[in-house]
Amino acid sequence: MNPKLTRRRFIKGVIASGAAATSTTIWYAANGADRPAGYVERLIRINVNGQVRSVDVAPQETLASTLRYKLGLTGTKLGCNRGECGACTVLVNDIPSYACSVLTHSVKAARIETVEGLESPNGDLHPVQQAFVEELSPQCGYCTPGQIMAAVGLLRANPNPTREEARQGLAGNICRCGSYDSYLDGVMRAAQIG
């Protein structure tokens, strides 16, 4: 029998997933086996903005969830929770990623940076933040943390981008206010400041 067909049997999704989730662990227990290699422990330590913090993280938890609800870092915004807008962009080992579409457990060994971690210890704004203020890049500001993290990631990889390269670098971030032009102006200015 084709298991793909039976897997989608008519059962309420939630019940199915809850029951099934338990069933794999039960399977291992029933078979007298230890949990297989690779089973995740919930209590983990993650490095966010240079600080190592202990957090209880569910296996399925997204990084955005951990940052916002467990660590109180609400600068990372949920615009769509689908990887379709970019408002939750953070840096994972310097690489811009959508925090709504990355599991916290997947990045527990990585360096995570959010918009809250950019200012220097004495409170000076990061060059990208400074440039965005000077160019008045944000409008409503909801996409701004994501735009900033994408821009910081871009400038780390390419400190002197052309305007076109900057445009490609910010391509994964929607701004519904349409402030793209001002964000690009900001990135170009940041490249000069930085």
Place this chain on the structure above:
Amino acid sequence: MVATSHDVMPDIELYQPTDEANALALAATLGADGWLLGGGQDTYGWLKDRNKTPAAMIELTQIDAWKGIKETADGIEIGAVTTLTEIANNPLVQSRFGLLATAAGRVASPQIRNVGTLGGNLAQDARCWYYRRGLDCYRAGGNICYADSPEGLNREHALFGASRCVAVSPSDTAPALVALDATMVVRSSGGQRLIPAQDFFVGPSRDIVNMTVLNDGEILTAVRIPNTWANAEFYFEKVADRNVWDFALVSIAAAIKVSGGVIQDARLACGAVECVPRRLEAVENALRGKQRSDQLADQVAVIATQGARPLNYNHFKVPLMQNLVKRAVRG
């Protein structure tokens, strides 16, 4: 009764094997209950919507053996969990198989390419919006297609090879790999099988619920690209509504070997016109041995769409596909 909007990850187990044997063992044990997780960019939406309810995720990206790009005796091998950004930026891929580098660089958005893997891009599920909405259509194991009807919103759907389901292959890298005559390395706890890229994908007439021939317990671990088409003349173009995020309305990947203005050999594949990347063999045959010219491009373009069966809102794909073939042939 269902609420129409879920967006929180439900309870699900996660396994993060760090070596190949463990991953294959987990895949074998969990079978259909184990969801293979690459970068997850095509996964989390399904899970948040609770439209797919596997019991566990098996994350493949911690396995170093399945990462990276290396040169082999007769070409290159790309680990299946190599990110699309790495592929797009890799000097070896760029210099020898620029077609794939370009295609990988046109996927979705930078952040998705930073996390998304080649394997995930190839094995991703159909993007038909009815299916994605969680409706119990044929592809979801149901008994109906909502898109293939006079009123269905089928602008993005198939011209060819439809069989009850009219969804198309959404992958950008798939047509490139078909054009490059790549081989998929598929492993399971029972061993390894090598599958030509073209045969890796499966249409609804043969399997209406899966997009690839992977069986439960099998994992795509690497893609091998032979030197056969290295440094050929490449053409990749993806036409989408928006230039970021959107899936192709039609895409084309072409590898053409030209000598003295004469086409020695050619391999072309189109994306988003069929449930699998559509290899254009008739066009290839018509090209071989011919002088490359605009006239030739126009002639073969018509061949490319022979047999097309447009739905109510996707007639434009016929001229679009023809035009992309023309562009590929013109170079």
Place this chain on the structure above:
Amino acid sequence: MAYMHIGKDFVPPDVAGKVTGRIKYAEDYSREGMVYARLLTSPIPHARVVSIDASAALAMDGVFGILTADDVYPDGEPGGTGLKILTNEPTLVGEPILALAAVDEKTAESAIAAISVTFERLPFVLDPLDSLAEGGPDAYTGGNTFVFREGFASEKWSRDQVASFRAGAEPTAEPQQQFAYGDLEAAFAQSAFVYEGSFTTAGYPHMSMEPRSAMAYWENGKLYLHGTSQSLTGLAVDMAGIVGVPQEDFVFINEATGGGFGQRARAGSIPSMAIPAKLSQKINRPVMMRISREEEFTIGGARQGFQGWLKCGFKADGTMAALDIYIISDNGGKGGGGDAFAAADCISILYQTEAMRFRGTAIGSNTGHRGAQRGPGQNQIAPIIAPILDKAAAELGIDRLAIRLLNTPQNGDVGGPQRQPLTSAYMPEALQQGAALFNYQERITRSRQRNGSKVTGIGVGQGYHNAGRSGMDGIVRLMPDGRLAVHNGVGNLGTYSYASTSRAAAEVLQMPWERVDVITGRTDRNLPVTSPQDGSNSIFTNTRTNWGAAQDLLAKMKEIAAMDLGGAPADYTVGGERIYKISDSSTGMTFAQIAQRGLQLGGKFTGEAEVPEDLNDFTKLSVSRLAGSALMGIFHDSRHNNNPPGFTVTFTEIELDTETGKYDIVDMVTIGECGTVMHPQGLKNQLVGGAVWGIGLSGYERHLYDPQNGLPASTGYWQSKVPTILDTPAKIRTGWVDLPDPENPVGARGIGEPAMGAVSAALTAAISDALDGHLFNASPITADMILNHLAGVTSEAVPLAQNNFRG
């Protein structure tokens, strides 16, 4: 005039919070004991809830309770259209039926899946013309339209009438609404070129970045609601009414709003914020209701789509002599929107049409709820008219810029059905300025040039929106430490006008900006009633109120100075944070001193007496709470006279690829004509932001609903095609005319909405140009439409289709 603040860039106080992530949107707050709400929404486009069985859900661990329409409307749901908090009679897929609170969102979602709702399915309709046709289904139970003060009605045309309209002919049925001026028949008779045809424009969702999440809790009998709005005081009063709490017991907190675009201006367009408030009251815990992107799509509002017909006559010299226009506007599932009238009004003003008739009917469909969206009406019609104007120019042998210059409004012109004078208009200047910056004369020679598969198209567009109101209030206070507090109820949604209009007060007092505090963010900070920040009016309206309040403060300061230091109030002036005698600058007081003196005097100086009678109620409440706290300036702005317009002009060059149906915007110049410039960076942001919206309107965005079942297809960012940075030009060149308007104290008018219309008009004109003058008579014009046109595919055309594709 040399200003200290007006026309100069500054750093708005909230920018630092935006770049550091510290500024808080509703969803960023939390509260001890807070629980999470999720919604159960209708899966059916039109239905009646027969029964709800939540027993299984309520028995689950971690579930605290549910809220249904019966809870929020114990005496029955309000009649009429309009969004409800919750409903038992949904008229679109996704309408909230009930909310459930649980310990976390995951539990809430699981519990909601365990609730069983029995629905009775009712007939639904997605295309207003299908509903208009005799025997067609109605979107609402009472009919397919809602007539103001009269109630539901069922508007029906004969099937032949609908069919002939779909075939492109003039509708023959009686409209709901109409206006006319001039002798239309004579004007057509005088016309050398007459164009007649039908058109469609698509509705589409607002898709603000911040979903309309809200968090509420009750404390000591007061409701604290963290929400989102375009205007704190413009919304809070009505919101208190919707929740059913006295104004004085309602605290609305809204530091920042992640995008408004029309649908967060008024409480009626965002009643969902009452859900956590009511739920919190019911279960006695703070409740956070995070709205998902799909829910935001459904209840977040959408633009009205048009199905229209028009006939337009031009004299031999190019004058637009006559316009006859008939529009069926899509009222969606919850009613709302008066876009068609605004569209006709816009044509009348923007092209100074000599004789005109407008007829319109609004019909419901079981789709997303409609309401004001950036330039509602004006911006749908802009991209329809521009290519027709170019066709007339071509037929009459007139240059495209020339025909616009000929018809464009200027100082002294009137417009609209009332033939109301414009406060001022400098469109010829704007057109000339744009043409010069764009290098129009040279660029136009590239029109229709081919380069391989690519063709160049040149487009010129104009945009208009009424851009100013009056009747609002201002409160400013000079604090004992000499700082100036400007109380401002304008929402903070990214235009920075809450700050830039406050600078009008600083200007009056010649106050350095760093010594000014803009008091906003929550209603218990005692804000005056300001205009909802919609309709491009904030700059005009709130510079008037803040200027007026500061003038009141200044007058009081002068009175005190004269009282204490001798002479008449008129002998005094301000500067350097001092008030001093004009004749002897050493005689004076610092602002701190005079503020302290005012406090000693009390009475009218501190808002304890002689408060203007005509203040709005909420302002009176604020003033009474502030009374005695500082030297106060209070002002009620009486009505202004004429129509203050916001105008824009856009020039663009595109390269259209005939093989892919896509086009690159090679260059774009957009000029604002909005009186005196208050804040250049803010204006530039409005112009480029409006441009991106214009690009979306003319090229990408549209509602999609499956006619088979009423399911929405365009719920997320992906399917609703909000333009990305790579769909917009790498640089948009901007400029402004900067000539003062006589009806505003600093000469300023608004700009937000017109910024969009000009761009969409320029783009459809450019597309038409690149395709040898072909008229799609539609927005958006998508790649598939262009490809089908070029390939001669006509089978996909669904004439005048709404909420669907169009070939």
Place this chain on the structure above:
Amino acid sequence: MGEIVRYKRDVWGEEVILGVSWDLLWVVAVAVLILLAAHAIIMAALANKKMDKPSGEGRRVLRHETIDRLFHWVMAASIFALIITGTSPILGLRLAWLNIHWISGLLLTFVVVFHIIRSLFWQDFKSMILGPRDFGEPFDSAKKPGKYSFEQKGMHWAVTVVVLAVIATGVLLFMQIDTPFWDRTNSMPESQLGLVFLLHGLSTLALIALVATHIYFALRPEKLFYTRSMLTGWISEDEMSANHDPSRWSPKEAD
């Protein structure tokens, strides 16, 4: 296991029938195997008591005309094709089955219609009518049947009912797919569609059981001569007289 009907949600989230539970395929397979095995064992146990197998030699009489034999085998082929193509995706075989399935279904429909018309007007329809007398036949070894035995008639009519059900539901489902003759619509309500799928599935299961039974009997040694007659057309007079009552069936002599 245990479910007979599979459900799904319709486009608006309401529960509707999806079709038969294919778990029943295994139930049917196992049940038929057990029953037939039991029959085989009982028959083997009784075998030594009935040794007098009639001879196939000698004069031959005509049992099935060529055209009827042709009909039978075309029908058999199409039913096999339908069962194989219909069950292969359920068994997880990746086979492009749908075109073969509907073409076979169309063929089956044509031959069945042909057979119905022929049997009504050209064949001896009465020979297949199941009357009260037939029901006594199994209990009285003295009673011999006419052309068709009680078991044969029973099988025929069972197959008739099931095949007609498969065809009727199959035609309705045929209208739900794109074919060279028409483009599909979604005009049938989902609840009805599910019912049709359910009936198609149930009748398929019955058909599989009947076909298995039919094949089993066709291959049984004491019945093998009937199978031979379906290939060659004749049975011997000896076989005829041992199994049939000549007063009730007087066949022509075979060529």
